[in-house]
Amino acid sequence: MxxxxxxxxxxxxxxxxxxxxxxxxxxxxxxxxSVQQAAQLMQQHNISCILIKQxxxxxxxxxxxxxxxxxxxxxxxxQQAVSAVMSRPVLSVPEQCSTSDAAxxxxxQQIRRLLVTDAAGQAIGIVTQTDLxxxxxxxxxxxxxxxxxxxxxxxxxxxxxxTVAQAALLMQQTQRDAAIVKFELDQTKNSEYGIVTERDLVxxxxxxxxxxxxxxxxxxxxxxxxxxxSLLQAxxxxxxxxxxxxxxxxxxxxPAGLLSHNHILMNMxxxxxxxxxxxxxxxxxxxxxxxxxxxxxYKVIEASHDAVMITDAQGLIQSVNPSxxxxxxxxxxxxVGQKPSLLSSxxxxxxxxxxxxxxxxQQGYWQGEIWNKRKNGEIYxxxxxxxxxxxxxxxxxxxxxIFSDITERKKREKKIHELAYFDELTGLANRxxxxxxxxxALANAxxxxxxxxxxxxxxDLFKRINDTLGHQAGDEALRQVAMRLQKASRSGxxxxxxGGDEFTVLVPECNGVAEIEKLAQRIVAQFELPFHIxxxxxxxxxxxxxxxxPQHGNTASELLKFADAAMYQAKESxxxxxxxxxxxxxxxxxxxxxxxxALRKALAQQQLEVHYQPKVDxxxxxxxxxxxxxxxxxxxxxxxxxxxxxxxxxxxxLIQQLGQQVLRQVCYxxxxxxxxxxxxxxNISAKELADPLFVAQFRQIxxxxxxxxxxxxxxxxxxxxxxxxxxxxxxxxxQLRHLGIRLAIDDFGTxxxxxxxxxxxPIHSLKIDRSFIKALPExxxxxxxxxxIIAMANAxxxxxxxxxxxxxxxxxxxxxxxxxxxxxxxxxxxxxxAATRVLLEKxxxxxxxxxxxxxxxxxxxxx
Numbered sequence: 011m012x013x014x015x016x017x018x019x020x021x022x023x024x025x026x027x028x029x030x031x032x033x034x035x036x037x038x039x040x041x042x043x044s045v046q047q048a049a050q051l052m053q054q055h056n057i058s059c060i061l062i063k064q065x066x067x068x069x070x071x072x073x074x075x076x077x078x079x080x081x082x083x084x085x086x087x088x089q090q091a092v093s094a095v096m097s098r099p100v101l102s103v104p105e106q107c108s109t110s111d112a113a114x115x116x117x118x119q120q121i122r123r124l125l126v127t128d129a130a131g132q133a134i135g136i137v138t139q140t141d142l143x144x145x146x147x148x149x150x151x152x153x154x155x156x157x158x159x160x161x162x163x164x165x166x167x168x169x170x171x172x173t174v175a176q177a178a179l180l181m182q183q184t185q186r187d188a189a190i191v192k193f194e195l196d197q198t199k200n201s202e203y204g205i206v207t208e209r210d211l212v213x214x215x216x217x218x219x220x221x222x223x224x225x226x227x228x229x230x231x232x233x234x235x236x237x238x239x240s241l242l243q244a245x246x247x248x249x250x251x252x253x254x255x256x257x258x259x260x261x262x263x264x265p266a267g268l269l270s271h272n273h274i275l276m277n278m279x280x281x282x283x284x285x286x287x288x289x290x291x292x293x294x295x296x297x298x299x300x301x302x303x304x305x306x307x308y309k310v311i312e313a314s315h316d317a318v319m320i321t322d323a324q325g326l327i328q329s330v331n332p333s334x335x336x337x338x339x340x341x342x343x344x345x346v347g348q349k350p351s352l353l354s355s356x357x358x359x360x361x362x363x364x365x366x367x368x369x370x371x372q373q374g375y376w377q378g379e380i381w382n383k384r385k386n387g388e389i390y391x392x393x394x395x396x397x398x399x400x401x402x403x404x405x406x407x408x409x410x411x412i413f414s415d416i417t418e419r420k421k422r423e424k425k426i427h428e429l430a431y432f433d434e435l436t437g438l439a440n441r442x443x444x445x446x447x448x449x450x451a452l453a454n455a456x457x458x459x460x461x462x463x464x465x466x467x468x469x470d471l472f473k474r475i476n477d478t479l480g481h482q483a484g485d486e487a488l489r490q491v492a493m494r495l496q497k498a499s500r501s502g503x504x505x506x507x508x509g510g511d512e513f514t515v516l517v518p519e520c521n522g523v524a525e526i527e528k529l530a531q532r533i534v535a536q537f538e539l540p541f542h543i544x545x546x547x548x549x550x551x552x553x554x555x556x557x558x559x560p561q562h563g564n565t566a567s568e569l570l571k572f573a574d575a576a577m578y579q580a581k582e583s584x585x586x587x588x589x590x591x592x593x594x595x596x597x598x599x600x601x602x603x604x605x606x607x608a609l610r611k612a613l614a615q616q617q618l619e620v621h622y623q624p625k626v627d628x629x630x631x632x633x634x635x636x637x638x639x640x641x642x643x644x645x646x647x648x649x650x651x652x653x654x655x656x657x658x659x660x661x662x663x664l665i666q667q668l669g670q671q672v673l674r675q676v677c678y679x680x681x682x683x684x685x686x687x688x689x690x691x692x693n694i695s696a697k698e699l700a701d702p703l704f705v706a707q708f709r710q711i712x713x714x715x716x717x718x719x720x721x722x723x724x725x726x727x728x729x730x731x732x733x734x735x736x737x738x739x740x741x742x743x744x745q746l747r748h749l750g751i752r753l754a755i756d757d758f759g760t761x762x763x764x765x766x767x768x769x770x771x772p773i774h775s776l777k778i779d780r781s782f783i784k785a786l787p788e789x790x791x792x793x794x795x796x797x798x799i800i801a802m803a804n805a806x807x808x809x810x811x812x813x814x815x816x817x818x819x820x821x822x823x824x825x826x827x828x829x830x831x832x833x834x835x836x837x838x839x840x841x842x843x844a845a846t847r848v849l850l851e852k853x854x855x856x857x858x859x860x861x862x863x864x865x866x867x868x869x870x871x872x873x
Contacts, residue, residue, distance in 0.1 A: 028112050029105035031142065032126045032135035038063045041070075041093035045080070048072055048092040049216035058138065058209065059123055062096050068133060070096035073123065074208035078182035082175035082211075082220035102127050105134060113142050118315060122272065139271050140254060156238045157258055159377060160274065161267040164423050165190045165257075167430060168206070170225035174214045177206055177224055180429065184422050187272065188255045190265050191228040203265055204230025207255055232257040237266050244269055319411045325349050328408070337392075337415055339385030350411070355389045357381040366396075370409070374398040379416070391416050433507040435485055436492035444506035444514060448566045451518035455559055460519050462559040463526045466573035467495070467533065469511040470551045470585040479544060486543050487550060494536040498529070514570070523558065523590065530554045530588035537586070551586035553577050562591045606662060608644050609655050613667050618642050620675045621840035622690065624849065625811060625833040628825045633853040635689040635723065637833060638676045639840045640668070660697065669698045670707060676722075677715040679843055686850045691723040693756060696730040700738070705745045712749070719750035725777065727756050740771060747772040754811070758799060776803045778829070780814025787823040800828045 038061040039048055052060050052074075059073040072092050080087050080095060102125035103112055112124055116139060123138040166189040168177050181189055188207040195202055206228045214220050219227060234257035235244055244256055248271070260266040311318050317334035321327050330345050338345070338353060345352065358381065369376050377395045384390065394413040401407045431443040439447065448464070455462040469491065476484040488511065495505045495513055504516040515533070520526055533554060540547040555577025563569045572591040580589035612618055622636040642650045659665045676692050698704055712719060724746060730739055743753055753772060757779040782796050796812075803810040812824045815834030824832060841849070 026109045027105065028103060028107050028109055028124070028126050028137045031109060032105070032137045033057075033141065034135040036061060036133060036135065038068070039092065040064070041091060043092050044089050045072075045092050045095060046088040046215055046218065049077075049088075049212045052212050053216040059136065060092075061100070061125075061133075062093055068100055068125070069093070070098040071100045071123075071125075072096045074212050075122070075187060077208055077211035077215060078178050080178065080215075082178045082215070083173070085218070085220070088215055088218065088220070100125050102133070103137075104129075109137075109142055112137055113139075114313070116142075155241050157235065157241060157244055157269055158237045160241070161237070161258055161269060163267060163419060164426055165265050165267045166426055167192055167265065168224060170194070170204075170223065170228065172224050174206070174211070174220045174222055174224065174227060178211055178220075181208075184426055184429075186268075187270065188268050190232060190257065190268060191224045191230070193225060193228075193230065202230060203232040203234075203257065204228035205232050205255060205257065205268075209254070232265070234259050234265075235269075237261070241274065245274065314412070316412045316414045319345075319350065319413075321350065321409045321411070323406050323408065325409070327352075337384075337413075338382075344385075353382040355381045355383040357389065370396060370398055371406075374400070374406075380413075382413075391420050436489055436507050438492050438496075438513075439504060439506040441506070441508045444504065444508065444516065445566060447504050447506075447518075448516055448569070451516060452559060452566055452569075454518065461522065461561075462569075463517040463520045463529075464557050464559075464569045464573045465515040465517070465526070465530060465533070465588075466555040466557075466570065466577045467513040467515070467552050468577055468581070470553055470581070472511040472550070475543075475548065475550075479546075483543050487541055487548070490541050490543070491550070491552075495533065498532045498536045500529075503529075514573070520558070526556055526558065527588070527590070530556060534586065534588060553580035553585050554588035555580055555591065556588060557591045602658075605647065605650070605654065605658060608647055608650075609642075609658055609662070609664065612642060612644065613664060613671065616671055617644075618668065618671060619842065620672055620679065621842055622846040623833055623840035624838045625691070625831055626837050628821060628829060628832050633688070633849070634831055635691060636846065637691045637725075637840075638672060638693075640672050641840070660695065665695050665697050666701055666704075669695060670711075673708065674711050674714075677711050677717045680717045680721055681715045683847065683850060686847075686853070687721065688850055688853070689721050689723055689752070691725050691752075691754065693725045693727075694730075696727065699726060699730050699742055705742060708746070709749070720752070723752035723754055723774070725754045725756040743772050754809075773808065775809035775811060777811045777813055780834075783812055783814045783820055783824075783834075784816075786820045793823070796824070797827050800824075804828055 035055070035057075037051055037055050037057055039051060041062055041064055043051075043062075048060050052058070059071055061068050062070040062072060070093065072095065076095060076097060101115070101119060101121065103115065105126050105128055107126075116122060116124065123136055125133055126135045126137055128134050166180060166184050166186045168180060168189045168191050170191055170193045172180075177189060177191075181187070188205060191204040191206055193202040193204060194200075204224075206224060210227070210229065214222070214227060233247070233251060233253060235247060237258050237260055248254065248256055254271055256269045257265055258267040258269050311329075311331045314331055315333055317337045318331040319327060319334055320329045327345050327348050327350065330340075330342050334345070335341055340352070366376050366378075375395075375397050378393075379391060380394045381389055381391055392413045393416045394411060396409055396411045398406045399408040399410055431440060432438065433440045451462055469487075472484070472487070475487055488507070491511075491513065492505070492507065495515065499505050499515055502518060504518070506514050506516070508514055515529070517526060517529065534552065537551050540549050542548075555573045555575065557563060557569045557572035557576060559569060562572045576589045576591040579592075580587050583589060619641050620638050621641050623639055624633050625635045625637060626632060627634050640652060640656075642652075642655055644650055656665070656668070659668045673692060676690055680688075680690060726743075747753060752774045754775040754777055755771075755773055756777045758776045776799070778796060778799055782792050782799075785792050786796065787793060800810055809831065810829050811831040811833065812820075812829050813833050815821055815824070815832045815836045817836060820834075821832060821836060838849075
């Protein structure tokens with residue numbers, strides 16, 4: 011528990027000790043406690059850390075800052091033992107340690123809390139940076155300085171669409187303890203800002219919300235102060251709200267940074283300089299005062315981890331500390347007697363130094379970023395603070411300078427900028443930067459009355475690479491695509507990756523369609539050569555959509571939307587080509603979007619209805635069973651044909667949801683028709699049948715409705731019988747048959763069935779597709795095919811149903827050929843449940859008659 015460093019701390023004066031400000035309430039857990047349980051303890055007690063004890067010994071500590079190091083995208087991390095992610099050893103100081111020495115140790119070790127021990131070495135509390143800030147008599151220092159004097163880092167700005175896990179990763183990468191969250195309020199680019207901190211991460215781990223989006227969990231609005239507010243005002247506001255972070259805004263109200271207790275404690279260069287002033291005055295008065303004051307001054311200078319340089323009034327270096335020598339490469343002997351220009355990098359003009367010394371003369375203080383040069387010639391950025399040291403008569407006797415290398419901080423700022431504006435995988439501009447460039451180019455085009463073009467690219471069938479070769483191969487393919495797009499584009503044209511396999515090219519000034527078509531042709535041609543990925547040659551193609559200002563749109567969002575629509579037109583036309591936007595393309599996509607939104611709403615509100623069409627015995631005309639057919643009437647779209655919305659449901663991945671709703675409606679309807687005991691056939695799609703949860707969900711519906719499985723028949727299409735899914739399909743069908751459910755193959759003759767495969771399937775019946783029935787009995791080919799199917803089904807002992815019967819002649823031919831059952835408009839259309847019930851009640855003595863006066867040309871379409 012005791013750190014080797016703790017013995018070195020003894021009170022330097024009669025000032026405050028850590029015993030006066032420590033938090034005595036210690037919370038601990040055993041090493042086997044899970045990360046989530048530890049977080050719950052921290053949240054329950056509103057603390058920033060928890061100690062890990064084994065027996066009575068403290069073996070580690072887990073803090074808010076440690077949360078960032080976890081991969082929060084993996085929920086398993088929350089259940090691992092806290093001992094696997096804790097920090098060790100736990101640094102401690104004795105209770106008589108001064109608060110200033112504690113602050114220095116925190117800065118040296120880059121930590122925010124220390125364990126405090128008594129004379130016996132037993133832990134008695136924790137002291138944090140917040141405790142030091144709140145207890146230090148810093149009002150004079152705080153009121154004389156504004157926030158801008160210590161705020162030197164750009165904020166980490168995150169989009170609200172990121173997850174908590176992604177935010178934690180970015181905070182860890184940029185070494186931030188908090189980040190600003192940006193919420194886009196509307197299309198006019200108005201924004202609101204919130205905040206997420208390390209303490210929030212503890213809360214999200216405790217409540218298992220690490221995969222939530224920041225939009226759901228970030229604290230907002232962000233508590234802010236203007237950039238030039240006093241530090242005293244900032245500290246008071248933090249105390250008032252009990253916060254550790256405060257947003258800082260620029261004159262336009264945009265976030266300029268985040269101020270925290272850590273910044274205040276870690277950036278007290280002015281206090282260091284004040285101590286140096288006192289030390290230098292003490293040296294001049296050493297004969298009239300004690301030698302202890304002089305030793306204190308030297309100790310402060312020697313122990314500082316920042317470089318310290320003292321010059322006389324003329325600027326000649328009088329002394330430097332060890333950190334100066336380490337940072338610059340010059341020994342004390344080489345530096346003393348020289349001017350600070352010894353370190354000049356040549357990066358600044360003369361007027362820069364003139365303004366610096368002018369401010370020093372007038373205000374006695376200068377602070378800012380400067381580029382200097384080490385002895386080995388390496389140029390580096392540093393943060394420099396210079397104070398004039400005045401004598402009793404007010405004249406400047408010396409200058410005290412404190413500086414530190416900020417190379418790593420500059421790298422972090424660059425990393426933040428890259429994360430904000432560039433795609434990390436390809437190095438291209440990301441969506442945000444591309445949007446800014448498009449807005450600027452559009453404003454310029456409007457001002458100078460010239461044309462502008464947007465090309466929207468999507469890789470054709472790119473998902474196959476990820477699915478077959480893995481995401482690393484997919485990433486390499488995207489990098490190579492980015493290089494080829496840059497090669498195809500000209501100077502001034504901007505290439506960006508919007509996400510996934512979507513790319514865009516911005517042509518800020520063009521002379522018309524012909525020029526842009528040539529560019530599109532060059533881009534498509536870049537994909538003619540194969541890509542070399544993981545020692546394999548892969549062929550990739552792209553579809554390109556084009557929109558041009560002002561012909562196609564006047565805003566950035568319109569141009570992108572229309573180029574996207576044109577790209578889909580290129581895909582529909584066969585891929586590996588380009589397409590220019592036209593209004594009919596936009597109208598079609600608008601209608602498709604409208605239909606998609608309406609379908610999602612209809613499924614969410616369960617607006618789809620099931621109608622029932624009779625199947626009859628061709629010999630007797632008696633009702634044999636029913637087929638369930640889904641129907642959809644929308645208040646705005648009217649009656650939507652099934653072939654439209656069922657195909658759309660397949661495309662959108664909604665077919666399982668649609669199928670579940672139909673199955674449930676049919677089973678509840680059978681429950682209400684219990685005394686009529688009529689079998690009902692329901693169509694099942696290939697995607698439903700391939701779903702490993704399908705059988706379990708079907709069983710659940712049967713259990714809910716208490717329906718006899720023998721009253722149900724499932725119709726599957728031949729597309730379900732593909733050879734690559736043979737074993738899975740056969741196993742699923744066998745499970746359904748064991749439940750007592752009848753199985754039929756729908757639309758037989760239009761798919762892939764082989765007789766050998768069909769012979770081994772546990773099916774009961776075949777349905778001849780209506781395409782073979784339509785031209786009977788006049789069409790000779792259809793007669794031969796239909797007769798062959800009937801003969802094959804009878805040979806296999808399968809029931810046979812012909813669908814789409816619309817004439818007496820069709821019925822008679824099928825009956826003569828040996829077909830047992832039929833359905834179609836000749837016998838009756840699909841009707842709603844109420845009309846169907848009337849039909850069922852008459853079924854006992856009802857016989858279908860074929861003397862129809864007319865044939866209805868419209869076909870019914872099943873799911």
